[in-house]
Amino acid sequence: MFVVATAGHVDHGKSTLVRALTGMEPDRWAEERRRGMTIDLGFAWTTLPSGATVAFVDVPGHERFVPNMLAGVGPVPAALVVVAADEGWMPQSAEHLAALDALGVSYGLLVVTRADLADPGPAMARARAELAATSLGALDAVAVSAVTGAGLPQLRAALDRLAVRLPAPQADAPVRLWVDRAFTVRGAGTVVTGTLGAGRLRVGDELELAGAQPVRVRGLHCLGVARSEVAAVARVAVNLRGTPRDRIGRGDALLTPGRFHRTDLLDVRLAGDPTAQLPATLTLHIGSAAVPVRVRPLGPDTARLRLARPLPLLVGDRALLRDPGRHHVAGGVTVLDVAPPPLTRRGAAAARAAVLATVDGRPDLAGELRRRRLARAADLVRTGVEVTGRPVAGDWLADPEHWRGLGARLVDEVTRHAREHPLESGAPVELLRQRLDLPERALVEALVRPPLRLYAGRVTASAADALPEPVARAVARVRAGYASRPFRAPEAEHLAELGLGPREIGAAVRAGALLRLAENVVLLPGAADDAVRVLVGLPQPFTLSAARRALDTTRRVAVPLLELLDRRGVTRRLPDDARIVVDRTVGSRPADEPGDPVPARR
Numbered sequence: 091m092f093v094v095a096t097a098g099h100v101d102h103g104k105s106t107l108v109r110a111l112t113g114m115e116p117d118r119w120a121e122e123r124r125r126g127m128t129i130d131l132g133f134a135w136t137t138l139p140s141g142a143t144v145a146f147v148d149v150p151g152h153e154r155f156v157p158n159m160l161a162g163v164g165p166v167p168a169a170l171v172v173v174a175a176d177e178g179w180m181p182q183s184a185e186h187l188a189a190l191d192a193l194g195v196s197y198g199l200l201v202v203t204r205a206d207l208a209d210p211g212p213a214m215a216r217a218r219a220e221l222a223a224t225s226l227g228a229l230d231a232v233a234v235s236a237v238t239g240a241g242l243p244q245l246r247a248a249l250d251r252l253a254v255r256l257p258a259p260q261a262d263a264p265v266r267l268w269v270d271r272a273f274t275v276r277g278a279g280t281v282v283t284g285t286l287g288a289g290r291l292r293v294g295d296e297l298e299l300a301g302a303q304p305v306r307v308r309g310l311h312c313l314g315v316a317r318s319e320v321a322a323v324a325r326v327a328v329n330l331r332g333t334p335r336d337r338i339g340r341g342d343a344l345l346t347p348g349r350f351h352r353t354d355l356l357d358v359r360l361a362g363d364p365t366a367q368l369p370a371t372l373t374l375h376i377g378s379a380a381v382p383v384r385v386r387p388l389g390p391d392t393a394r395l396r397l398a399r400p401l402p403l404l405v406g407d408r409a410l411l412r413d414p415g416r417h418h419v420a421g422g423v424t425v426l427d428v429a430p431p432p433l434t435r436r437g438a439a440a441a442r443a444a445v446l447a448t449v450d451g452r453p454d455l456a457g458e459l460r461r462r463r464l465a466r467a468a469d470l471v472r473t474g475v476e477v478t479g480r481p482v483a484g485d486w487l488a489d490p491e492h493w494r495g496l497g498a499r500l501v502d503e504v505t506r507h508a509r510e511h512p513l514e515s516g517a518p519v520e521l522l523r524q525r526l527d528l529p530e531r532a533l534v535e536a537l538v539r540p541p542l543r544l545y546a547g548r549v550t551a552s553a554a555d556a557l558p559e560p561v562a563r564a565v566a567r568v569r570a571g572y573a574s575r576p577f578r579a580p581e582a583e584h585l586a587e588l589g590l591g592p593r594e595i596g597a598a599v600r601a602g603a604l605l606r607l608a609e610n611v612v613l614l615p616g617a618a619d620d621a622v623r624v625l626v627g628l629p630q631p632f633t634l635s636a637a638r639r640a641l642d643t644t645r646r647v648a649v650p651l652l653e654l655l656d657r658r659g660v661t662r663r664l665p666d667d668a669r670i671v672v673d674r675t676v677g678s679r680p681a682d683e684p685g686d687p688v689p690a691r692r
């Protein structure tokens with residue numbers, strides 16, 4: 091089966107056409123039939139010459155009912171664009187087309203109706219020109235008359251050709267059934283209908299409703315026939331067990347449990363005129379839902395949307411923004427992030443815009459991890475990302491670079507703890523979890539690797555133990571020298587006297603016992619973070635010599651130390667060579683240079 095929605099101006103013959111093709115009445119309400127006008131969505135279906143089944147979602151054309159129209163086309167990826175030969179292109183022809191374009195609908199047919207009343211040529215030419223610039227592009231076009239029947243065989247053949255071109259349905263994808271109708275059937279209870287675009291429904295399935303309430307599928311119907319299982323693409327009616335009618339309605343969605351993130355905050359890319367000023371409040375339409383949103387522009391074509399109520403959205407979803415007051419489709423949006431970080435710090439919006447400029451709405455694990463640094467697999471899945479990587483601990487996945495940085499920081503923290511608490515045997519895991527700002531202790535434990543050791547809930551800095559005896563002793567003497575003046579690096583001659591040549595220093599650096607700033611310039615691994623604590627206290631910006639004095643050291647140490655901090659993004663060098671501390675969260679940046687104590691990966 092495939093599903094096609096109608097689109098077009100009021101009275102252009104959409105319902106008449108659906109009736110002529112299917113023999114079914116799409117206008118379900120007495121009021122619609124009395125007024126000769128579609129008010130709400132209508133549903134009808136037929137078998138095509140090839141044997142394929144096509145189901146229609148017939149929409150109203152009147153400008154007052156555009157929200158109903160959008161609920162109909164939202165979940166349907168193909169459209170029958172209808173224009174009357176005798177009236178030609180009209181305002182809702184344009185508004186409906188703008189909506190289809192905003193949603194990125196790229197499959198459909200152009201049908202010029204009422205061809206018995208006027209030459210269909212001009213209307214067809216105009217419609218083709220309007221379509222050409224949209225996602226629908228060049229469509230198969232047919233002129234028909236529902237009165238004489240002319241063109242209907244050609245339209246059926248064109249529908250068959252369309253069916254072949256439509257992408258194959260993903261029957262194994264998670265279900266997100268946008269509800270377009272909900273009603274009560276005596277003896278059965280609540281029934282909802284919708285267009286199943288992907289996935290599969292079975293009687294007995296447990297699904298999620300808004301607020302993550304579980305609901306059970308009691309019965310299924312497809313085109314009026316009871317079924318035990320229905321696979322996409324299909325029009326379905328779902329009988330829900332134990333779900334009162336007032337708990338579900340148009341705009342809700344039935345979901346595969348655990349596969350969708352319900353969010354009221356998203357970052358999006360805007361399609362359309364980037365210079366157009368968007369009003370601060372608009373209505374977001376996606377699936378059969380329509381939700382008021384507040385728009386906060388970020389970059390030239392990106393924005394943050396605050397939704398009046400949460401929706402189950404995925405990265406890559408297409409939606410549209412409409413100004414209901416002005417009958418104006420403001421544009422299409424592509425969802426870039428369904429769990430964006432808060433914009434609280436100054437400059438955060440600009441920084442966020444820079445990040446969003448690099449993403450395209452295609453869910454990608456590596457990029458997602460780079461931005462989030464650390465994330466649970468289950469949370470990533472719910473944003474639409476396919477999780478293929480191996481967790482670092484539990485179901486946590488980490489950006490590899492961030493993870494390496496954390497490993498380096500763990501060494502720093504453990505070393506510092508050993509220095510500050512020489513009588514304790516190791517740093518408690520919980521303390522390290524707090525220092526590294528990690529959500530779970532298991533992550534700290536997963537970061538422990540030689541020369542660190544995990545024992546009885548503590549991580550011991552056994553760095554020196556891992557070194558050959560003479561080197562360990564020499565390193566211990568060097569380390570002792572830092573106690574009073576932590577930023578005074580021993581001179582090369584002194585290192586040599588102690589027997590610490592380049593090879594021994596290299597081993598000590600690898601073991602996490604020393605931090606190398608430059609050839610023969612070594613400090614303790616925690617020194618970089620300690621330096622930040624000192625530099626933060628200086629009037630900003632500060633000069634090299636101010637830093638040197640504050641750290642009580644020499645140029646020989648201060649120059650490479652500040653360069654290291656620049657590279658870590660903790661300090662920034664200004665054009666006049668002064669510096670400022672830009673990141674006060676000590677140790678938050680990944681280590682990035684060979685001199686840094688980056689432990690070998692397990």
Ligand SMILES: Nc1nc2c(ncn2[C@@H]2O[C@H](COP(=O)(O)OP(=O)(O)OP(=O)(O)O)[C@@H](O)[C@H]2O)c(=O)[nH]1
Nearest residue numbers: 100101102103104105106127128150151204235236
């Ligand atoms: N002569 C002629 N009249 C037609 C044809 N198709 C539709 N009509 C008439 O046009 C009028 C509007 O038709 P509908 O099918 O209700 O139009 P619609 O597009 O569904 O209108 P809305 O749902 O309100 O947007 C009706 O009076 C139909 O009888 C046709 O091919 N030839």
Ligand SMILES: [Mg+2]
Nearest residue numbers: 104105127128
């Ligand atoms: Mg109609």
